[in-house]
Amino acid sequence: MRRAPATEKAAGGYPLSLSWGALRDRLGRWFNWTNLISMPVVLIVAFMVTLPTVWLVIISFRPATNVARFTLRWYERLFTDPVLLQRGLNTLLLATGTMFFCLLIGLPVAWCLARTDMPFARQLNALAILPFVTPPLLGALAWSNLLAPRTGLVNILLRQWLGLEGNSGPINVYGVWGVAFVMGLYYSPYVINFVAGALSSMDSTMEEAAFAAGANGWTVARKITLPLVLPAIASSALLAFVFSAGQFTIPALLGVPGGMYVYSTTIHQQAKLWPPNLPLATALGMVLVVVAVALTWLGNRLTSRGSYVTVTGRGFRPRVIRLGPWRWVALAFCLFYMLLAAVLPILSLVYGSLLSFWRPTFSLSDFTLANYVALFQAPITWNAMKNSLILSVGGATLTMALAVVAAFITVRRKDPLAQGLGYFAMVPTAVPSVVLGVALLIAYLRPPLVLYGGLGILLVGYMTHFFPVGLKAAASSLVQVHRELEESARVFGANFLTMLRRITVPLIRPGVVAGWVTLVVIFMRELAISVFVYSPGNEVLAVQLYELWNDGRVTRASALAVLVILQTAIILGLLRFFGARVGSEWKGAGQG
DSSP states (O other), X not given: OOOOOTTOBOTTSOBSOOXXXXXXXXXXXXXXXXXXXXXXXXXXXXXXXXXXXXXXHHHHTSSBTTBOOOOOHHHHHHTTOHHHHHHHHHHHHHHHHHHHHHHHHHHHHHHHHHHBOOTTHHHHHXXXXXXXXXXXXXXXXXXXXXXXXXXXXXXXHHHHHHTOOSSSOSOOTTSHHHHHHHHHHHHHHHHHHHHHHHHHXXXXXXXXXXXXXXXXXXXXXXXXXXXXXXXXXXXXXHHHHHHHXXXXXXXXXXXXXXXXXXXXXXHHHHHTSSSOOHHHHHHHHHHHHHHHHHHHHHXXXXXXXXXXXXXXSSOOXXXXXXXXXXXXXXXXXXXXXXXIIIIXXXXXXXXHHTBSSOOOOOOGGGBOSHHHHXXXXXXHHHHHHHHHHIIIIIHHHHHHHHHHHHHHHXXXXXXXXXHHHHHHTTGGGGSOHHHHXXXXXXXXXXXXXXXXXXXXXXXXXXXXXXXXXXXXXXXXXXXXXXXXXXXHHHHTTOOHHHHIIIXXXXXXXXXXXXXXXXXXXXXXXXXXXXXXXXXXXXXOHHHHHHHHHHTTOHHXXXXXXXXXXXXXXXXXXXXXXXXHHHHHHHHHHHHX
């Protein structure tokens, strides 16, 4: 009987046999340096995102954590329990109030910075992100020192100056609107950056035409300017709403003392009960996830309807509005925002750290370094510093290493794997930190990977939640690099790893360094994930600071907050110095 040739096909079109050369070519297409490095990265990212997300959904439909039976009991309770209904209302009011204060502060500041002749606009534009530098944990502690109803420095001074009776008020930062005001200060940079960028890149031809037709300034702003920057306003406002709805740190430090609980603090409360009520905590978390996804979709839907294009191929120059004497009022408003958002909180922390106990006096005899001495004598402080340093620097390095490879896949490859990885890697952005903390606790307490009890669970948690930051930083730089440089390296025999090390990474160094530094700062200050998954002996600085404040040792907590700020500044300075040196070496390597 005649043997079928290698190319003969059986029914269905599949070859009956393959020659060794064809088999080698087929295997070579799969088992090469590109896939050998890319596929593990894809699997790692998929595992980090999938495992906690799946457990989050599963536990929310269980009557108890270890009882594998389906129930809607916890979701029914969300809409029938009066306490949970009130906390849901508090969450809605807090998120809405935060969005209101963000717009109230951010829109005027963005307009003054981008479209007016306000003095020092360029310098203030660089300082507008100062609230991002001050972590919410430190900001909440600072505003507790300033506006606590009984012992807040500002409240005591106001009672003295205004001659008010009683020992409380007049301002209560522990209520919904007090917390919303503080959160508005720290999320307003989203509005400032988004709207100022839109105003700066907007062609003013239509505004000038409206003025020429006799319209006044208010009409032009209402009919032309505001509609054209609506996408930026809507995007930033929805971001502020979503982030504030899932924010844990500020409501925990400022809301809980006043008896104001929201979903995020309720999740923490239920997870820390004994035994913990994880099904209710995950059900609450699923509500926050659904809200985040729905509002993100709504924002995309709103900005996709209609045309907002003003930048075309023709040159343009944004119209600068002359304020006259009012430019000094605009400057005063922007400086007042900087004072409230950054300067005043840091000064209150420094002041509180120098007191043996909190008092609103300004006598030099009250000042002491006892808090700093006590912190440095406590072994837990040194252990927390060491853990924070390992997790921030080491975690940022590992995250950026994965992010560079993932960015190469999503930018350079156009297959379904690349598209799927791009969307999949962004899933953690829709999950609030407090919700992910619960999901991580559930996922890594059991096989297939038990990490609880060490720094590993903290590292994986940080990398999972903030991987999109590194991915965006690397991808945004990689899209500016033409692929012909990498193809030339492959032609001359460089494998995928050598090409990344000698060509791609040196060329995208600014984005890699920026993402690395950003991740170092974020990992150093992260609390919402840490407070759920840390174990005794593995505390980080954020957890120690929270525990000090929770125990009522406010001045000790203020001293530790100052040390955190100093440590972050030192790390950033060292990274800036060594980053410049490494950058020069990479530049030489890239040229060689």
